[in-house]
Amino acid sequence: MSATANSPPQRSTQEIRRVITGNIGWVACGIALLLVIAPLIDIVGVVAYNGFSAFSLKLFTTSTKGAGGGLLNAIEGTILITICAMVIAVPIGVGAGIHLSEYGKNKLGSTIRFLSDVLTGTPSIVLGYFSYIVFVIALGWGFSLLAAAITIAILIVPYLARITELALQQVPNTMREAGFALGASEPTVVFKIILPGAASGVVTGALLALAISVGETAPLIYTAGWTNFVWHGRFTHEPVSYLTYVIWTFIDQPDAQSHALAFAAALLVMLVVLAINVGVRLLVRRTKLV
Numbered sequence: 001m002s003a004t005a006n007s008p009p010q011r012s013t014q015e016i017r018r019v020i021t022g023n024i025g026w027v028a029c030g031i032a033l034l035l036v037i038a039p040l041i042d043i044v045g046v047v048a049y050n051g052f053s054a055f056s057l058k059l060f061t062t063s064t065k066g067a068g069g070g071l072l073n074a075i076e077g078t079i080l081i082t083i084c085a086m087v088i089a090v091p092i093g094v095g096a097g098i099h100l101s102e103y104g105k106n107k108l109g110s111t112i113r114f115l116s117d118v119l120t121g122t123p124s125i126v127l128g129y130f131s132y133i134v135f136v137i138a139l140g141w142g143f144s145l146l147a148a149a150i151t152i153a154i155l156i157v158p159y160l161a162r163i164t165e166l167a168l169q170q171v172p173n174t175m176r177e178a179g180f181a182l183g184a185s186e187p188t189v190v191f192k193i194i195l196p197g198a199a200s201g202v203v204t205g206a207l208l209a210l211a212i213s214v215g216e217t218a219p220l221i222y223t224a225g226w227t228n229f230v231w232h233g234r235f236t237h238e239p240v241s242y243l244t245y246v247i248w249t250f251i252d253q254p255d256a257q258s259h260a261l262a263f264a265a266a267l268l269v270m271l272v273v274l275a276i277n278v279g280v281r282l283l284v285r286r287t288k289l290v
Contacts, residue, residue, distance in 0.1 A: 044270070051267025054260035062226045064241070067250055067258040071265055073230045074268060077145075077241035080231055081224065082213045084149035085156065090206055093157045097164025097202075099188060103164070116158040127155055128219030142224025143239035151219045156209035163208065168194055169203025204280050211276040215269060217244035243269050 060278050062070035096116075100109050128151060135147035179189035195202070226237030226249075232238060246265035248256040 047263060047270060050263035051270075054264040055267075059261075059264055063230055064246070064261070066228070067253045067255065068261070069228070071243065071246065071261065071268070073228065073241040074243045074246050074265060074269070076230055077224070078214065078243045080145055081148050081152060081220070081240060081242060082210065084145060085152035085213050086210060087111075087208070088149060089153035089156050089160060089209060092153070093160025093205075093209070094164050094202060096157065096161035097168060098195070100161060100165040100188060101168035102186075102194070113162075116161055119154075120158045120162075122156055123217035123218075124216060125153060125222075128222035131219065132222035141236040143223065144234070144236040145224070145231065145238070145240045146235040148220050148224035148240060148242075151218060151223045152213045155216065155219060156212050159209050159212065160205050163205030164198075164202050167198040167205065170201065171197040186262050200283055200286075204283055207276050207280050207283070211273050214272050214276075215244065217248055220245065221248075235240070 060072045060075070061072060063073040064070065091289065101110060103109070104112065131147060131151040131154075135150065136139050136143060141147050175193055175197060176189055179193045183191070220242055224242055225243075226245050227239040227241055229241075231240060241266040247262050247269070249262075250265075251262040253259070
């Protein structure tokens with residue numbers, strides 16, 4: 001047998017060009033991935049290192065004093081604003097999603113979707129300025145918990161509505177038909193058959209809205225204000241503290257103590273958002289397995 005018969009087949013020019021192009025593409029993808037991951041790792045590393053070094057018992061048990069002290073008032077204010085905003089937004093957002101999914105195949109539904117998309121794309125600082133004019137000035141509430149909570153609720157309602165609508169549309173029509181075939185009324189079908197069937201999607205939307213509300217700053221500057229004291233139980237005419245204000249303001253101060261508080265607040269917000277996103281992923285994975 002000749003040597004030519006045993007030699008491997010030679011690649012054509014087109015195959016060689018395709019291999020070279022593919023390798024160049026993989027290298028470009030790797031560089032792009034590195035450019036995305038490297039800044040993220042740097043940010044997380046810097047915040048985690050400086051934030052954990054600032055953690056202490058005093059941080060969670062004392063309020064801010066000027067540009068020092070602890071973060072008790074900011075942590076409490078963030079929790080209060082988030083809870084009040086979710087209490088307002090969840091019923092409205094889920095209700096709007098139910099209407100869009102079950103009864104929104106008309107001009108009214110299209111209009112609501114359009115306005116929801118517009119509100120979603122509106123910069124949050126514009127919404128904060130609007131709330132400042134309406135709640136703080138016109139209604140005379142001043143910087144307050146209620147003004148901040150309503151503003152955040154307005155911000156997250158469109159997300160809840162659209163995610164709820166998409167979740168409900170994933171429920172098979174056969175479940176609706178089965179409910180009506182058994183003589184169930186429309187409210188019974190919606191609230192006892194369709195909504196429980198889409199519960200995981202609705203909860204996912206609520207968790208994502210929760211993450212958005214925790215990380216907002218611009219609307220709260222115009223509505224919540226700031227105070228070095230804990231909340232005294234008044235929903236109006238009393239400013240409220242929040243963590244993102246500490247990040248935004250204290251990092252510009254010249255002393256190291258203020259920087260430590262800013263990094264600690266940033267780490268707390270980052271951990272909360274991370275926990276929420278992990279919860280969302282676990283919930284989605286569990287739903288797929290079921």
